[in-house]
Amino acid sequence: MVQVNKLRKTIGRLQVKCKNAAAGCLVTCPLAHRKGHQDSCPFELMACPNEGCTAQVLRGVLDEHRQHCQQNGQQRCPLGCGATLAALEGEHHNCYRELRDAWVQRHERNRTLLLSLLGRVRRVHRTTNLIRRQLAQLSNFLEDDTLLLNARVQETEVAPEAEMWGAQGQGVL
Structure with missing residues (x-):
C-alpha cells in the first residue's frame, strides 16, 4: 500500500500538456492539477447556452459568441420569471418592475370593467324600478276597472228588479 501511494504521488507530479494543446493551449501542469x-x-470546447443554438465554441470566446449568436442570445431569465431574453435585454431586465407593471395594467383593466359593470347594474335597477311603478299603476287601473265593472253589474241586477216592482205597482193601481 505504501508503494502504491508513493507511485500515485510520483505519477501525480508528472508534467502533462493540456488536452486542448491541439486547439492552442500552451499550459503544462502536474497530472494531479490537470482537471x-x-x-x-x-x-x-463548450456548447452555446443559448436556446436552440447547437454551436460548439471555445470557452475563451463564448461570451462574444453569445452576444452575436444566431439565436440572438435568447436565454431564460436567471431570476426565474420565465421570460426569454436576448443577450442585451438581460442586462436591463427587471422581473419585479415588469411584474409590477403587468399587475398595474391588470388592476386598471379590472377597475374599468368593474365600473362598467356597476353602471350596467344601476341601469338595470332603474329599469326594474320603472317596471315596478308601471305594474303598480296597472294594478290600480285594473282595480278601478273591476270596481266600475262590479258597480255596473250591480246596477243592471238592481234595475230589472226595480222594473219588476214598477210594473206590478202599475197593475195594482
Missing part, C-alpha cells in the same frame, strides 16, 4: 485547469481552460 482543475480543464474546468477553466479557454481552449475547451
Whole structure:
C-alpha cells in the first residue's frame, strides 16, 4: 500500500500538456492539477447556452459568441420569471418592475370593467324600478276597472228588479 501511494504521488507530479494543446493551449501542469485547469481552460470546447443554438465554441470566446449568436442570445431569465431574453435585454431586465407593471395594467383593466359593470347594474335597477311603478299603476287601473265593472253589474241586477216592482205597482193601481 505504501508503494502504491508513493507511485500515485510520483505519477501525480508528472508534467502533462493540456488536452486542448491541439486547439492552442500552451499550459503544462502536474497530472494531479490537470482537471482543475480543464474546468477553466479557454481552449475547451463548450456548447452555446443559448436556446436552440447547437454551436460548439471555445470557452475563451463564448461570451462574444453569445452576444452575436444566431439565436440572438435568447436565454431564460436567471431570476426565474420565465421570460426569454436576448443577450442585451438581460442586462436591463427587471422581473419585479415588469411584474409590477403587468399587475398595474391588470388592476386598471379590472377597475374599468368593474365600473362598467356597476353602471350596467344601476341601469338595470332603474329599469326594474320603472317596471315596478308601471305594474303598480296597472294594478290600480285594473282595480278601478273591476270596481266600475262590479258597480255596473250591480246596477243592471238592481234595475230589472226595480222594473219588476214598477210594473206590478202599475197593475195594482
